[in-house]
Amino acid sequence: MQEAMIAKAKELLANGSVSRVIGWKKGEFSYDISPAVFETAEQIDADFVYDFFCAANVSKYLMKESRKEGKTLAFLKPCDSYSFAQLLKEHRIDREKVYVVGIECYGKADINKIREKGIDGVLGIKEDGTNFVIDSLYGDATVAKMDVYAERCLNCKSKKHIDVDEMLGEEGDVLDSKRFDEVAKLEAMTPDERYEFWRGELSRCIRCNACRNVCPACTCENCVFDNPNSDINNKAAATSFEENMYHIIRAFHVAGRCTDCGECSRVCPQNIPIHLLNRKFIKDINELYGEYQAGANPEERYPLVNFTFGDCEPSIVHKRGGNQ
Amino acid sequence: MQVEDKEFRPTIVAFCCNWCSYAGADLSGTNRLQYPANVKIIRIPCSCRLNPMFILRAFQRGADGVILCGCHPGDCHYTTGNYYARRRMTLLFSMLDFLGIEKERTRVEWVSAAEGQKFAETMNDFVATVTKLGENHRLEDLRCKKQ
Numbered sequence: 001m002q003e004a005m006i007a008k009a010k011e012l013l014a015n016g017s018v019s020r021v022i023g024w025k026k027g028e029f030s031y032d033i034s035p036a037v038f039e040t041a042e043q044i045d046a047d048f049v050y051d052f053f054c055a056a057n058v059s060k061y062l063m064k065e066s067r068k069e070g071k072t073l074a075f076l077k078p079c080d081s082y083s084f085a086q087l088l089k090e091h092r093i094d095r096e097k098v099y100v101v102g103i104e105c106y107g108k109a110d111i112n113k114i115r116e117k118g119i120d121g122v123l124g125i126k127e128d129g130t131n132f133v134i135d136s137l138y139g140d141a142t143v144a145k146m147d148v149y150a151e152r153c154l155n156c157k158s159k160k161h162i163d164v165d166e167m168l169g170e171e172g173d174v175l176d177s178k179r180f181d182e183v184a185k186l187e188a189m190t191p192d193e194r195y196e197f198w199r200g201e202l203s204r205c206i207r208c209n210a211c212r213n214v215c216p217a218c219t220c221e222n223c224v225f226d227n228p229n230s231d232i233n234n235k236a237a238a239t240s241f242e243e244n245m246y247h248i249i250r251a252f253h254v255a256g257r258c259t260d261c262g263e264c265s266r267v268c269p270q271n272i273p274i275h276l277l278n279r280k281f282i283k284d285i286n287e288l289y290g291e292y293q294a295g296a297n298p299e300e301r302y303p304l305v306n307f308t309f310g311d312c313e314p315s316i317v318h319k320r321g322g323n324q
Numbered sequence: 325m326q327v328e329d330k331e332f333r334p335t336i337v338a339f340c341c342n343w344c345s346y347a348g349a350d351l352s353g354t355n356r357l358q359y360p361a362n363v364k365i366i367r368i369p370c371s372c373r374l375n376p377m378f379i380l381r382a383f384q385r386g387a388d389g390v391i392l393c394g395c396h397p398g399d400c401h402y403t404t405g406n407y408y409a410r411r412r413m414t415l416l417f418s419m420l421d422f423l424g425i426e427k428e429r430t431r432v433e434w435v436s437a438a439e440g441q442k443f444a445e446t447m448n449d450f451v452a453t454v455t456k457l458g459e460n461h462r463l464e465d466l467r468c469k470k471q
Contacts, residue, residue: 186422187422191421191424191425191426191427192424193424194422194423194424195423195424195425195462196424197424198423198424199424224377238467239465239466239467241380241383241384241463241464241465241466242465244380244423244425244462244463245377245380245384248376248380248416248419248420248423249376249377249380251419252376252415252416252419255415277419277422280418280419280422281415281419284414284415284418284419285415288414303411304408304411304412304415305408306411307404307407307408307410307411309397309398309407311407311410311411311414312414313410313414313432314410314413314414314417314431314432315431315432316414317414317417317418317421317427318417318427318428318431320418
């Protein structure tokens, strides 16, 4: 895959149809991969990488890149593709200035899960049937793919691309995922248990704002959390209220627009399952206002700027079973 | 001698739409209907003006319950505002409940300008519910507590 992508990028750069390429490059460590913009074939040869650690969603970077002179080539995984379509719908990206190449994705590895398996000093990752062969300072180690896939990949919602100019590899289908199971499990708890659960999770928040910064749905130029008069632009949350407030409002601001790409939880340095809050909103929207997948259909209005006369009343929350 | 009042009186914030519930509250006043004095009314131009942040902010600053009153669906002064508010509040309340915050502390009621009676009844009922729940601890901000 990586070779095919490099060849494609070089070809398009050489014939002048794009002036830059957005992809991934190796960081300090092989598992520490970040999105990067390449402008020459030499840069691509030196740094371009695509492997099982390339989990970052590059669609948000296109907001900035599509404002530049010339076209940008973007390699989008299915997850990125949904975010891209959603950003297009919100007029954040100039479609004319982007050349999208869809790439297949069979799930990304989670470095924390690899570490939990006792594998340190990771140098690289290769696939071998249903296993990953992980090259490390202490020799090769083999682990089952299912054991080290990121949580969001275990519950992958779709392998389908929404808006691409060209595909590299096979186009997949929307999957029947079990991504709401964990939300349902929480809903089945008592309010006290839920409160304890979320206190335990949210009290670890250090307000680094990484979840907001990485989120392809969080695209406001002036964010409500940066307002110095709001009492909530502190670096560290001073009370439990702030933690709750930040996470409720962050999730609310992307409700109905969140494509469930799972980037928020991936970047969280404290491993807070932030995606569960987003999924709760998606689940509620699906149950109350009909199935909706943000980004999937450019024509559809998103649920929070839409209504029907027969919508349920807010008191349904007080009555509803399964959310006791 | 001053007798200390030990009974718990919740602070309730009622966001009322200017065009209906606010007038409804007026009507219940002119009709001399009783509702508890610890309901603090904040006038908003439409129920959909209510930013979810306002609700959280009210809890932060010491409210024990927050109620939103607006025009009946279909009667919005701006035609469709309350339909949007209805969806937003449903999702927000569901999220508060998901985080384990007592769902009875938040409520939406549709009260028209002619329903002074309903306004007073709603407030009496809501205050009774919140009094039973007690003080708001799950969404409190210690910095804003009275010493």
